[in-house]
Amino acid sequence: MFINTLLAAIPIDKQLKHVPIVKNMYDASNTPLKPIFDTTKITFLDKAEHFFNTTDKIINLIAHPILIVNGLAGASFYIAASVGITGLIFYIIGYKKGMKYVVGSLVGYTLIQILNYGVDLLC
Numbered sequence: 335m336f337i338n339t340l341l342a343a344i345p346i347d348k349q350l351k352h353v354p355i356v357k358n359m360y361d362a363s364n365t366p367l368k369p370i371f372d373t374t375k376i377t378f379l380d381k382a383e384h385f386f387n388t389t390d391k392i393i394n395l396i397a398h399p400i401l402i403v404n405g406l407a408g409a410s411f412y413i414a415a416s417v418g419i420t421g422l423i424f425y426i427i428g429y430k431k432g433m434k435y436v437v438g439s440l441v442g443y444t445l446i447q448i449l450n451y452g453v454d455l456l457c
Contacts, residue, residue, distance in 0.1 A: 407447060418439040
C-alpha cells in the first residue's frame with residue numbers, strides 16, 4: 335500500500351528509466367570492455383591473498399585432523415632418534431638419567447605409531 339502510494343507520486347516515464355532491458359541472462363552488451371579497477375595498483379592484494387590462503391590451510395587442518403596426526407607421526411622418528419641419541423650420549427658421559435630419555439623416546443615413538451595406525455584404520 336505504502337509503495338503504491340510512493341510510485342503514484344513518481345511520473346510513469348521516470349519510474350523504470352534506470353532499469354536496463356535484458357533480453358536473456360547471458361546478455362553482456364552493457365559490460366565494460368576496460369576493467370573498472372586496475373588491480374596492479376592495489377597494494378594490499380598480495381597480503382590479502384596470503385591471508386586467505388593461510389586461513390584456508392588452517393581451516394583445512396581443523397576440518398581434517400588426520401593431517402595433523404600423520405604429520406606428527408612422520409616427524410616423530412627424527413625427534414625420537416635425536417632425543418634417544420642425546421640421552422645415550424648423556425648416559426655414556428655419566429648422567430644416569432640419560433637412559434630414561436632413551437627408553438622414553440622409544441616408548442613415545444611406538445605409541446605415536448600405534449595411534450597413527452589406529453587413526454588410519456578409522457579413516
